[in-house]
Amino acid sequence: MHDLVAITALGGSEPQVDTVGGVTCREVPAVALASVASRMGQEASASKALAKLIGAPTPDVGQHAGETITAFWAGPDQWMIEAPFETHEDLADQVKSAMGDTASVTEQTDGWTRFDLNGDQIPAVLELLCMLDLRKFDAGCVARCSIHHVGCFVLCRSPESCSVYGPRSSAGSLHHAIVAAMRSAL
Amino acid sequence: MTQNNRLSGGQIDRNTTVNFRFDNRSYTAHPGDTLASALLANDVRLVGRSFKYHRPRGLLTAGSEEPNGIVELRTGNRQEPNTRATTIEMFEGLEAQSQNRWPSLKFDALGVNDLFSNFLSAGFYYKTFMWPAAFWEKVYEPIIRRAAGLGSLSMEADPDEYDKGFRHCDLLIIGAGPSGLMAALTAGRAGADVILADEDFQFGGRLNSETLSVGDQSASDWAAQAVAELSTMPNVRLMARTTVIGAFDHGIYGAVERTGDHLPTLPAGKPRQILWRIYTKKALLCAGATERPIAFENNDRPGIMMASALRTYANRFAVTASQRVAIFTNNDDGHRTAADLHAKGVHICAVIDVREDAPVNYDYEVLSGAQVVNTKGRLGLTFVEVALPDGSTRTLECGALGVSGGWNPNVHLTCHQRGRPVWNEDLAAFVPGSNLPVGLTVAGAANGVMSTQGALQSGMDGAVEAMELSGKLPDLPEAEDAPASQKPFWYVEGCKRAWLDQQNDVTVKDVKLSYQEGFRSVEHLKRYTTLGMATDQGKTSNISALAIMAEVAGKSIPETGTTIFRPPYTPVPISTFAGRMKGQEFHPTRLTPSHYWAKERGAVFVEVGNWLRAQWFPLPGETHWRESVDREARQTRASVGVCDCTTLGKIDVQGTDAAAFLNRVYANGFAKLAVGKTRYGLMLREDGMAMDDGTAARLAEDHFVVTTTTANAVSVYRHMEFVRQCLFPDMDVQLISTTESWAQYAVAGPNSRKLLQKIVDPDFDISNDAFPFMACGNITVCGGLRARLFRISFSGELAFEIAVPSRYGDALMRRLMTEGEEFDVVPYGTEALGVMRIEKGHAAGNELNGTTTALNLGLGKMVSKKKDSIGSILSEREALVEPDVLRMVGIKPVSSEEKITAGGHLMNSAGPVDAAHDQGYVTSAAYSPILNSSIGLGFLKDGANRMGEKMRLVSPLTDLTVEVEIVSAHFVDPEGERLRA
Amino acid sequence: MIINHPLLGPRDSSEFTYLGDASLIDRPDWQAENAAEAFYEYGYLRDNPAGKHQELWFHEAGDRSWLVVTRDTTTHEISKVELARDLARARGRSK
Numbered sequence A: 001m002h003d004l005v006a007i008t009a010l011g012g013s014e015p016q017v018d019t020v021g022g023v024t025c026r027e028v029p030a031v032a033l034a035s036v037a038s039r040m041g042q043e044a045s046a047s048k049a050l051a052k053l054i055g056a057p058t059p060d061v062g063q064h065a066g067e068t069i070t071a072f073w074a075g076p077d078q079w080m081i082e083a084p085f086e087t088h089e090d091l092a093d094q095v096k097s098a099m100g101d102t103a104s105v106t107e108q109t110d111g112w113t114r115f116d117l118n119g120d121q122i123p124a125v126l127e128l129l130c131m132l133d134l135r136k137f138d139a140g141c142v143a144r145c146s147i148h149h150v151g152c153f154v155l156c157r158s159p160e161s162c163s164v165y166g167p168r169s170s171a172g173s174l175h176h177a178i179v180a181a182m183r184s185a186l
Numbered sequence B: 001m002t003q004n005n006r007l008s009g010g011q012i013d014r015n016t017t018v019n020f021r022f023d024n025r026s027y028t029a030h031p032g033d034t035l036a037s038a039l040l041a042n043d044v045r046l047v048g049r050s051f052k053y054h055r056p057r058g059l060l061t062a063g064s065e066e067p068n069g070i071v072e073l074r075t076g077n078r079q080e081p082n083t084r085a086t087t088i089e090m091f092e093g094l095e096a097q098s099q100n101r102w103p104s105l106k107f108d109a110l111g112v113n114d115l116f117s118n119f120l121s122a123g124f125y126y127k128t129f130m131w132p133a134a135f136w137e138k139v140y141e142p143i144i145r146r147a148a149g150l151g152s153l154s155m156e157a158d159p160d161e162y163d164k165g166f167r168h169c170d171l172l173i174i175g176a177g178p179s180g181l182m183a184a185l186t187a188g189r190a191g192a193d194v195i196l197a198d199e200d201f202q203f204g205g206r207l208n209s210e211t212l213s214v215g216d217q218s219a220s221d222w223a224a225q226a227v228a229e230l231s232t233m234p235n236v237r238l239m240a241r242t243t244v245i246g247a248f249d250h251g252i253y254g255a256v257e258r259t260g261d262h263l264p265t266l267p268a269g270k271p272r273q274i275l276w277r278i279y280t281k282k283a284l285l286c287a288g289a290t291e292r293p294i295a296f297e298n299n300d301r302p303g304i305m306m307a308s309a310l311r312t313y314a315n316r317f318a319v320t321a322s323q324r325v326a327i328f329t330n331n332d333d334g335h336r337t338a339a340d341l342h343a344k345g346v347h348i349c350a351v352i353d354v355r356e357d358a359p360v361n362y363d364y365e366v367l368s369g370a371q372v373v374n375t376k377g378r379l380g381l382t383f384v385e386v387a388l389p390d391g392s393t394r395t396l397e398c399g400a401l402g403v404s405g406g407w408n409p410n411v412h413l414t415c416h417q418r419g420r421p422v423w424n425e426d427l428a429a430f431v432p433g434s435n436l437p438v439g440l441t442v443a444g445a446a447n448g449v450m451s452t453q454g455a456l457q458s459g460m461d462g463a464v465e466a467m468e469l470s471g472k473l474p475d476l477p478e479a480e481d482a483p484a485s486q487k488p489f490w491y492v493e494g495c496k497r498a499w500l501d502q503q504n505d506v507t508v509k510d511v512k513l514s515y516q517e518g519f520r521s522v523e524h525l526k527r528y529t530t531l532g533m534a535t536d537q538g539k540t541s542n543i544s545a546l547a548i549m550a551e552v553a554g555k556s557i558p559e560t561g562t563t564i565f566r567p568p569y570t571p572v573p574i575s576t577f578a579g580r581m582k583g584q585e586f587h588p589t590r591l592t593p594s595h596y597w598a599k600e601r602g603a604v605f606v607e608v609g610n611w612l613r614a615q616w617f618p619l620p621g622e623t624h625w626r627e628s629v630d631r632e633a634r635q636t637r638a639s640v641g642v643c644d645c646t647t648l649g650k651i652d653v654q655g656t657d658a659a660a661f662l663n664r665v666y667a668n669g670f671a672k673l674a675v676g677k678t679r680y681g682l683m684l685r686e687d688g689m690a691m692d693d694g695t696a697a698r699l700a701e702d703h704f705v706v707t708t709t710t711a712n713a714v715s716v717y718r719h720m721e722f723v724r725q726c727l728f729p730d731m732d733v734q735l736i737s738t739t740e741s742w743a744q745y746a747v748a749g750p751n752s753r754k755l756l757q758k759i760v761d762p763d764f765d766i767s768n769d770a771f772p773f774m775a776c777g778n779i780t781v782c783g784g785l786r787a788r789l790f791r792i793s794f795s796g797e798l799a800f801e802i803a804v805p806s807r808y809g810d811a812l813m814r815r816l817m818t819e820g821e822e823f824d825v826v827p828y829g830t831e832a833l834g835v836m837r838i839e840k841g842h843a844a845g846n847e848l849n850g851t852t853t854a855l856n857l858g859l860g861k862m863v864s865k866k867k868d869s870i871g872s873i874l875s876e877r878e879a880l881v882e883p884d885v886l887r888m889v890g891i892k893p894v895s896s897e898e899k900i901t902a903g904g905h906l907m908n909s910a911g912p913v914d915a916a917h918d919q920g921y922v923t924s925a926a927y928s929p930i931l932n933s934s935i936g937l938g939f940l941k942d943g944a945n946r947m948g949e950k951m952r953l954v955s956p957l958t959d960l961t962v963e964v965e966i967v968s969a970h971f972v973d974p975e976g977e978r979l980r981a
Numbered sequence C: 001m002i003i004n005h006p007l008l009g010p011r012d013s014s015e016f017t018y019l020g021d022a023s024l025i026d027r028p029d030w031q032a033e034n035a036a037e038a039f040y041e042y043g044y045l046r047d048n049p050a051g052k053h054q055e056l057w058f059h060e061a062g063d064r065s066w067l068v069v070t071r072d073t074t075t076h077e078i079s080k081v082e083l084a085r086d087l088a089r090a091r092g093r094s095k
Helices: A043-054 A091-102 A122-126 A168-185 B035-041 B109-119 B124-128 B135-147 B178-189 B205-209 B219-231 B307-315 B332-343 B452-467 B508-516 B522-529 B542-553 B574-578 B595-600 B625-638 B658-665 B713-727 B752-757 B806-819 B830-840 C035-044 C084-090
Strands: A017-020 A023-027 A031-038 A064-066 A070-075 A078-084 A103-107 A112-118 A142-147 A150-158 A161-167 B018-022 B025-029 B046-049 B056-058 B070-073 B080-084 B094-098 B161-174 B194-197 B236-239 B242-248 B252-257 B271-285 B289-291 B304-306 B324-329 B347-353 B366-368 B371-376 B383-387 B393-397 B400-404 B407-409 B422-424 B429-431 B440-442 B499-501 B604-608 B611-616 B641-644 B649-654 B678-684 B690-700 B703-708 B734-737 B742-748 B776-781 B785-790 B799-805 B886-893 B905-908 B920-928 B933-941 B950-955 B960-967 C002-005 C009-012 C017-021 C052-058 C066-072 C078-083
Touching: A017 A168, A023 A168, A031 A043, A031 A070, A031 A091, A031 B734, A043 A070, A043 A078, A043 A091, A043 A103, A070 A142, A070 A150, A078 A091, A091 A103, A103 B649, A103 B734, A112 A122, A112 A168, A122 A161, A122 A168, A142 A168, A150 A168, A161 A168, A168 B161, B018 B035, B025 B035, B035 B307, B046 B070, B046 B094, B161 B178, B161 B452, B161 B574, B178 B194, B178 B205, B178 B219, B178 B452, B194 B242, B194 B271, B205 B219, B205 B307, B219 B236, B242 B271, B271 B452, B271 B574, B271 C009, B289 B307, B304 B307, B307 B324, B307 B332, B307 B400, B324 B332, B332 B347, B332 B400, B347 B383, B347 B393, B407 B429, B440 B452, B499 B508, B499 B542, B508 B522, B508 B542, B522 B542, B595 B806, B611 B625, B611 B830, B625 B641, B625 B830, B625 B920, B641 B806, B641 B830, B649 B658, B649 B713, B658 B703, B658 B713, B690 B713, B690 B776, B690 B785, B703 B713, B713 B734, B713 C052, B713 C066, B713 C084, B742 B752, B742 B806, B752 B799, B799 B806, B830 B920, B830 B933, B886 B920, B905 B920, C002 C066, C002 C078, C066 C084, C078 C084
Parallel strands: B018 B094, B161 B194, B161 B271, B194 B236, B271 B440, B304 B400, B324 B347, B324 B400, B347 B366
Antiparallel strands: A017 A023, A023 A112, A031 A078, A031 A103, A064 A070, A070 A078, A112 A161, A142 A150, A150 A161, B018 B025, B046 B056, B070 B080, B070 B094, B242 B252, B252 B271, B289 B407, B371 B383, B383 B393, B422 B429, B604 B611, B641 B742, B649 B703, B649 B734, B678 B690, B690 B703, B742 B799, B776 B785, B785 B799, B886 B933, B886 B960, B905 B950, B920 B933, B950 B960, C002 C009, C017 C052, C052 C066, C066 C078
């Protein structure tokens, strides 16, 4: 076991939590990520292997699925895999062995920082941040979008819970934008 | 404390009294008032001075079309100039100042301009201030700026927040008057997803200004009830205080919501305004119509207002501008104002109707076939002079005159995509044409439907058509349905000064003069006279001016032209467009994994794109940046230094065709690169110019990691995706950007291996034999953390780059520092990095500047001719391969005291110094602490064959001439012994 | 503007980066006899139609697809949006 101590994307030893009105924004470092991209001509087998890995049908365009290990659509024949960091720090290796030669796998764990929003007025916050059509953005949906010029993934997990993934280096700017929108809207 | 001009009724909250100040005097008002209605209630008619002649002016309208009543709202750093008093919602403590007057509104010294009006006619500025040119900036401009112009800026930063937001809907209804409300009820009840927006703080539009009934209710009660019903519908979003400012492509509308302007103080974190982008399937424009004035002699005195505005003030705000009012009209609507005011107990001096067959009234006098020919009253109207049909003149004593010249549909948004309105003879007005923005339809008065009943019907029809509704529709309430009768009448003949555009001081005569002087297109008229410019954009004046142009030209109005309207519909503060993108938040900031550590060390940071990078790390006692940078470079070359190079773009390239793909995007070959090796790669643009450079490390047969320069990370990724998807779509290759995933540090210097051996786990042999120059591989560090190691060097020293997952980057940097203490390890920043790469002769952004080829860079041999790669063919164009093309060289001063300056040009040691004799230029320069000399890199014609030549480095801009010697670009270790050690 | 992405549906054009004429897909053969001339034309000569224009847009803030958008340059009407990769294949591009 190595002896280097991690810091969160916002630079703390503990994840940051902000609550405004009925919405809480929580920094979530405890997630491992890996991206999967089907090899040319292997799309069907890759999709099958992925479904097996996540224990759910492979998510279609703009969707996410799975339980412990989840996958969300990131582009044509491309998905991001999420899993708890504690148990899956070597997620890329696990995914690679599940996918075999059907797909290219890339470790993405620290490429992204995640903020989870929980509460009953999330659309009021999101409409100040991104141009998604929130009327159609139900549980199970995912979309890539730009939040204050930061390229992000937004996942709707339930009507009262969503996750925002942004590039780790921009965590401070993204967090500032989210919390400012919460103060403005709530 | 008087509010002498209050009437009964109205939609104000009389139970609450609020205090406000105008020009430093205190007044009272009620919630529901605007600043304009509150001023009138307090008998304040004079509110401003005109733009050019500084004539006393009062309110003309009761809406956002107001040209005169513009004030500076709020004080200190929140002062906002050119705010229309007619749209400012009253609140406790409101403060406003009149504008464009000195020393005071009642005595304005520049009122003297009015006496010289003969010299200040159309095109005055163009005619007068032509010469001498030298006077422009120093003399004329300051004078003009002081005299003319509108409000003043606080010159302080706006402390408030502004937001941007995005909303989607099926139907956007613009305007909540009778047609807008009826449309919203129709679509809302049918379950459609509706946004209803109105610029006013109270929905209802003209319904709030009229004494009509709708169904069995008063118009305003019906409006209130409709709003109450709409507010219970979850599928309807009501946006009051929201001006739809523009119609953009494909159903996108811009809207400004004034969320905080009506609040005495903004709650923390709340925005003053929100700029919405509204995505719509359909939109229905229910923007109503704007009444237009009639021009006559001295028609700009405070107290002369639009008749419909007088009616609004009386019915909605319970205010009259004066207790004695006359009306001047060419249509029936003017009579309605007289009747409403009379019913409220205001004395109607007379209704002056230009029509011979004006409606008869027994409550007050109606002068048929009469015209107002002059007015009196220095700071406010006192008398009106009327010419009667028999040629006699009558003088009426009154404090307010309501003018009604007919109504112009508010077609503005229909023109935002070059749609042209069409002339309607019956209305004598422009109505929306057929070429509307996609998805937009128009209802109500905006579409020329001028009765209330017609507006309700048209709103319902508009909603049904837009949403394709079928089935049972709501019952339409019954309302006034009188046909509007009018006689087109634009101005009274024979006037010396009859004002058309009161905001820009343009008279009927100015329009005629401009036509005589050859400005015959409406667009030229606008620019020559300034008619229709500034904050009101001619909402009350454009059509009248056009009518006068048409008359002078002897053409019809539609033949003469139309003005086209552009966004925004009403003025928008720049702050609103900026939103949160200001100051530190102007763009996102990217922090490196070692940022917090570097900050603790007192690093000085520099912005590189969005990144903040450590530029150098000053130590106590160092007083000049060069001291720090020289030390960092020297110590690295002497022992070992560490630099955060995470910012370099990193792209994961995988797939069975990964190597073949890299062969296409890089000019040099990658197919034969062994697994576990790294190679320098040069990317060209298709035109043969160098695009970017970096390295590609082969981690597996089908897996490379490509690095790009920091600046080009995004564009190189985009380019590679273009090559993959558009040029070679069947290649099995996948690209993933992984820049952020890995914290990557350069560890450079003769002791770099020794330092790394202390943290790399013992399973991994990184000796020179096992891990030679350009080796790469997956390793573990610090007891099992996965990491990547590359033996590459930018400094020219024995060097490595080590990468760990970003979350451990901070800890790794701290570990390197403690483990490196025995080697006197030094962190170095981008400056020392730059010094060392110049010493080594590595090209960077300054050299890869978009105008240089591989040959220029001394890398011509890298461009493989045995394979297809982007840019290879065009890099051989004749002019790019001539014998004397620019070649990269090193430059050093003959005397080591002298300095090389980047940007300077190279000239032969003798001969003229001019562009024709230019030999090349310097791209990068630095002080080399190990050579104790200033050095530079640059491009020189036929440079490869001019080593040792003495030249002049000149910079005429900075008056610099330095004698220099041309040398190899590799100032240190030209044989590369150090990096292979 | 709104670009109706073949996979994602309508998306704001601000999410995209514009490149230019979709003729950039038709990259000449590097080994052809007239390769220099062909690459010169490919690189520098473009039609500039007042009307329908096929152009390349990259969904930078989205799924990273290159799209070919058929847009009327006089009205901004977008009549067709295709995945560039499909179009490139249809035009005979492969490896």
